[in-house]
Every structure is written in C-alpha cells, then in structure tokens.
Amino acid sequence: MQEPVPEPSAAVIRAWGRLIRAERTVVGRIEAELKRAGFPSLHWYDVLLELKRGPEGRLTPREIEEAVLFEQYNLSRLLDRMEKEGLVCRIPFPGDKRRQLIEITEEGKALQWRMWSVYGAAINRFISAKLTDKEAGQLSALLLKLVQE
Amino acid sequence: MQEPVPEPSAAVIRAWGRLIRAERTVVGRIEAELKRAGFPSLHWYDVLLELKRGPEGRLTPREIEEAVLFEQYNLSRLLDRMEKEGLVCRIPFPGDKRRQLIEITEEGKALQWRMWSVYGAAINRFISAKLTDKEAGQLSALLLKLVQE
DNA sequence: CCGTTTTTAATGCAATTGCATCGATGTTGA
DNA sequence: TCAACATCGATGCAATTGCATTAAAAACGG
Numbered sequence: 001m002q003e004p005v006p007e008p009s010a011a012v013i014r015a016w017g018r019l020i021r022a023e024r025t026v027v028g029r030i031e032a033e034l035k036r037a038g039f040p041s042l043h044w045y046d047v048l049l050e051l052k053r054g055p056e057g058r059l060t061p062r063e064i065e066e067a068v069l070f071e072q073y074n075l076s077r078l079l080d081r082m083e084k085e086g087l088v089c090r091i092p093f094p095g096d097k098r099r100q101l102i103e104i105t106e107e108g109k110a111l112q113w114r115m116w117s118v119y120g121a122a123i124n125r126f127i128s129a130k131l132t133d134k135e136a137g138q139l140s141a142l143l144l145k146l147v148q149e
Numbered sequence: 150m151q152e153p154v155p156e157p158s159a160a161v162i163r164a165w166g167r168l169i170r171a172e173r174t175v176v177g178r179i180e181a182e183l184k185r186a187g188f189p190s191l192h193w194y195d196v197l198l199e200l201k202r203g204p205e206g207r208l209t210p211r212e213i214e215e216a217v218l219f220e221q222y223n224l225s226r227l228l229d230r231m232e233k234e235g236l237v238c239r240i241p242f243p244g245d246k247r248r249q250l251i252e253i254t255e256e257g258k259a260l261q262w263r264m265w266s267v268y269g270a271a272i273n274r275f276i277s278a279k280l281t282d283k284e285a286g287q288l289s290a291l292l293l294k295l296v297q298e
Numbered sequence: 299c300c301g302t303t304t305t306t307a308a309t310g311c312a313a314t315t316g317c318a319t320c321g322a323t324g325t326t327g328a
Numbered sequence: 329t330c331a332a333c334a335t336c337g338a339t340g341c342a343a344t345t346g347c348a349t350t351a352a353a354a355a356c357g358g
Binding site: 062 | 307
C-alpha cells in the first residue's frame with residue numbers, strides 16, 4: 001500500500017531553494033576571487049586549513065573526509081594532487097598499516113596563509129557586508145538544526 | 150599601499166562554514182534518495198521544473214541558466230543529454246536565430262512528476278522534520294539577504 | 299588460531315565540469 | 329550603412345568527479 005506523500009510546506013520548499021542558490025552564488029563569487037588571484041579552489045583551502053588545525057598538522061584521510069565532507073575517492077585524488085604540489089605529504093600511521101597520516105608542509109601552511117588574505121577579504125565582501133553578527137548567529141543556528149539527527 | 154584585511158568575525162566564519170556543510174549534507178542525502186529510486190540528479194529536476202513553470206513549458210537556455218545558476222556550457226551539454234533522453238526538445242526562437250527555445254516534452258513532465266514523489270518525501274524527511282515553518286521562513290529571509298546586492 | 303567481516307585507501311573507466319574559444323547573429327553608434 | 333561590439337549557444341580539450349571494484353590490513357567470532 002502506497003501512502004500518499006504529504007506535500008512539503010511552501011515555506012520549507014522556499015528555504016530549500018534559497019539554500020541551494022545562496023550556496024551556489026556565494027561559492028561562485030568567492031571562487032572567482034580566488035581564481036583571479038591565481039589560487040586553487042576552496043577544496044584545497046579546506047583541506048589545508050583542517051590539517052593546520054590538526055595535531056602537529058596531521059590528520060588521517062578519514063578525519064579530513066569527515067571534516068570537509070568529500071567523497072573518499074575524491075579526497076584520495078585531491079591529496080595526490082596536493083602532494084604533487086608539495087603542499088602535503090603522506091606518512092605512515094604508527095601501528096596500523098592500512099591508515100596513513102597526511103601532514104601539511106611549510107609550503108602548504110604558507111599557501112593557506114596567502115589564500116586567507118584573499119578568502120577573508122571575500123568573506124567580508126560577500127557575507128559580512130550582508131549580515132550582522134547577530135544574523136550570522138541566527139543563520140548558524142538554523143543550519144545546525146538542519147543537519148542534526 | 151596594502152590595507153590589512155580586517156578579519157571576518159567568528160560568527161560570520163561559522164555561518165559560512167555551516168552553510169557549505171549543510172548544503173553538502175542535505176544535497177547528499179537527497180541525491181542518494183533519488184539515486185536509490187533510479188532517478189537522475191537534482192540538476193535534471195531543476196531544469197524540468199523551471200521549464201514546466203515557464204510559459205507553455207518553454208524557456209530559453211539563458212532563462213534556465215539564470216533560474217538555476219548553472220554555467221552556460223554545462224547547461225548546454227545538460228540539455229544535450231536531456232534531449233537525447235526525450236525529456237526536452239529544442240525549437241527555433243522566432244525572430245532571433247541566435248536563440249532557441251527549450252520545450253519540455255510530455256515525457257519530461259512525467260519524469261518531473263515521478264521524481265517529485267521521491268524528492269518531496271526526501272524534503273519532508275530531511276528538512277521539514279528539522280525546521281518548523283517559522284524557522285524555514287527565517288532561514289529564507291537570511292539567505293535572501295546574503296545574496297542580495 | 300583461522301576463516302569471515304570490516305575498515306582503509308587506491309584505481310580503472312565513464313560521466314561531468316571547467317576553461318578557452320569559436321561561429322553565427324544581433325545591436326549600436328559614428 | 330557599416331564597422332565595431334555584444335549576445336547566444338556550441339565545442340575541443342583538460343581536469344575533476346562518480347561509480348564500481350580492488351588490495352591490503354585489522355578486527356571479530358567461534
């Protein structure tokens with residue numbers, strides 16, 4: 001027996017549409033700034049930042065994956081590219097030969113730092129200029145509810 | 150003279166991170182439902198829905214592009230694929246040989262309809278269950294501010 | 299202890315996306 | 329009117345992503 005699906009409310013549908021479009025718009029604007037400045041994409045930045053925050057600049061791929069929500073196979077290949085650029089290196093995980101540790105290099109830290117000057121300015125321009133801190137707090141709270149179990 | 154960039158506030162940075170992650174999470178969940186049901190991706194749905202809403206089920210590629218925020222070249226090729234599946238067809242634009250009209254077919258309308266039963270249910274599960282209508286309204290308002298000039 | 303299951307990361311191949319540019323029309327302004 | 333210039337959509341090619349699967353190592357269960 002097939003239950004008829006109750007229609008989502010107009011308010012919810014509108015919010016969902018806006019979420020997708022807002023994300024696309026702001027990511028697009030910020031990526032454009034990074035590209036104009038000759039930097040790699042936000043994905044690279046995300047990985048660099050997570051690593052920098054990790055203990056001794058190291059995390060396992062799984063930990064990065066969970067933090068940035070990339071697919072395992074995409075992260076694996078992104079790390080290939082980043083390693084080739086000398087931004088990270090792979091080191092063995094003590095006591096478990098399946099795992100590995102990804103370590104950010106000095107060059108990686110330097111890139112993260114240089115990217116932040118552009119990225120931070122873009123955030124100012126495209127987000128801070130549009131929302132007060134109070135509104136940003138409200139937005140955070142709502143988005144948190146959205147992803148919680 | 151290089152002005153030092155004022156750091157974005159913690160509240161803004163947090164909201165931005167949550168926006169990206171919430172979008173990734175919810176899109177991921179919804180896409181998984183669609184895939185499980187054997188349907189194409191949300192991008193296809195977005196185009197079908199826009200067309201269905203357009204006058205006589207027709208829009209120019211530019212109009213679709215503006216509505217869904219895809220890149221011109223990506224949309225061009227997405228329409229190729231959709232046309233190949235018989236979901237849309239390209240017809241000449243009267244009075245301007247550069248443009249064209251994309252028209253949704255009956256088959257396209259039918260697919261949109263069938264996808265909605267899964268998509269709507271997923272929205273219920275992943276959004277309505279997490280936010281009240283009032284909260285959805287607040288979220289909409291904040292996201293709108295974010296993208297406005 | 300050993301067979302089974304789970305976890306972790308990599309990879310071949312197909313599909314999609316990004317980038318740059320093109321060709322065809324339309325539009326504009328001297 | 330006609331030479332810029334702008335708009336619209338397509339496309340070659342490279343880069344990235346998605347999908348399915350693999351290999352290796354660890355954890356588990358009897």
